[in-house]
Amino acid sequence: MKKIEIRLNRDEFAITYDPSKVTPVKLIATVRETGYTARVVSGKGKASPGAAMLAFPRGFALLDEALAQAQKENKPIIIDFFAEWCAPCQRMEKTTFKDERVKALLERCVFIRVDTDKYPDIAKRMAVEGLPDFRFVLPDGRVIRQLRSFQDAESFTSELEGLLRKTEKVLR
Numbered sequence: 001m002k003k004i005e006i007r008l009n010r011d012e013f014a015i016t017y018d019p020s021k022v023t024p025v026k027l028i029a030t031v032r033e034t035g036y037t038a039r040v041v042s043g044k045g046k047a048s049p050g051a052a053m054l055a056f057p058r059g060f061a062l063l064d065e066a067l068a069q070a071q072k073e074n075k076p077i078i079i080d081f082f083a084e085w086c087a088p089c090q091r092m093e094k095t096t097f098k099d100e101r102v103k104a105l106l107e108r109c110v111f112i113r114v115d116t117d118k119y120p121d122i123a124k125r126m127a128v129e130g131l132p133d134f135r136f137v138l139p140d141g142r143v144i145r146q147l148r149s150f151q152d153a154e155s156f157t158s159e160l161e162g163l164l165r166k167t168e169k170v171l172r
Helices: 024-033 061-073 087-094 100-106 120-125 153-171
Strands: 002-008 011-017 038-043 077-082 110-115 133-137 143-148
Touching: 011 024, 061 077, 061 110, 100 153, 143 153
Parallel strands: 077 110
Antiparallel strands: 002 011, 002 038, 077 133, 133 143
16 A cells, blocks of 8 residues: 545645555546546655646647647747636736736747636646646647746746746757
8 A cells, every 4th residue: 555645626635545456647637537636745656746737738729729839939838827807817917917028028928818717628627726827838838837826027027037048948
């Protein structure tokens, strides 16, 4: 018997399981099939933090088009998960996204906004737990960074610059 700790939405709990009958990957997949988000947070075979977000999902027109554009233009993708009712999202719209530095950096990226009320399947597939939620994706489809909650212009600028540097290194 083995024991792993799992984070289910915002709760963490331990599961003892028989590795000859099930793997942590299968446990997580089963939880996700029920509509929850989950990831392994400790135990043997520990998943890295944010492992739920590492795979860029295919089969969603909005994301497929963004990935095709990113590959064609050699640009990273920024996915902004938001909702109209989200106060921190509205605050970012009024402040952070109005900042000239942020605007200039976003022009160097494929920036897509995903309203979680209109595209709940995408949010579920990408294990969005709270809003706003940003995913930084390389042109090859690897999700390399996740930011949660309100981002002021200065910190968001710094994160965007880091993403652009990483993209340049990958493309060399």
